[in-house]
Amino acid sequence: MLFHVEMTVNLPPDMPEEQAAEIKATEKAYSQTLQQKGTWRHLWRVAGSYSNVSIFDVRDNDELQRIISGLPLFPYMEIRVRPLCRHPSSIRDDDS
Numbered sequence: 430m431l432f433h434v435e436m437t438v439n440l441p442p443d444m445p446e447e448q449a450a451e452i453k454a455t456e457k458a459y460s461q462t463l464q465q466k467g468t469w470r471h472l473w474r475v476a477g478s479y480s481n482v483s484i485f486d487v488r489d490n491d492e493l494q495r496i497i498s499g500l501p502l503f504p505y506m507e508i509r510v511r512p513l514c515r516h517p518s519s520i521r522d523d524d525s
């Protein structure tokens with residue numbers, strides 16, 4: 430199942446820089462492991478913001494919830510999830 434997920438990061442302004450850097454590094458490693466597995470298919474920065482747009486390929490809603498709630502930045506993010514299905518005009522037969 431494919432999901433479009435938009436994440437907006439809102440770190441507290443008083444969070445010490447070192448702590449923020451550590452969380453971001455852990456987040457990067459977490460996301461790169463999932464990207465290598467093909468679970469996190471796309472990761473795009475929304476230009477001009479501290480938001481990303483991502484496409485996840487997961488078994489079900491429970492897997493998506495487990496992954497998203499495990500994000501190190503999860504406590505500091507606003508997250509919007511939208512389920513995707515094939516568009517009838519899509520020419521990409523290899524995508525689902």
Ligand SMILES: O=C(O)CC1=CCC(=O)O1
Binds near residue numbers: 456458502
């Ligand atoms: O910087 C972000 O948009 C938050 C984030 C998600 C995955 C990652 O590596 O950073």
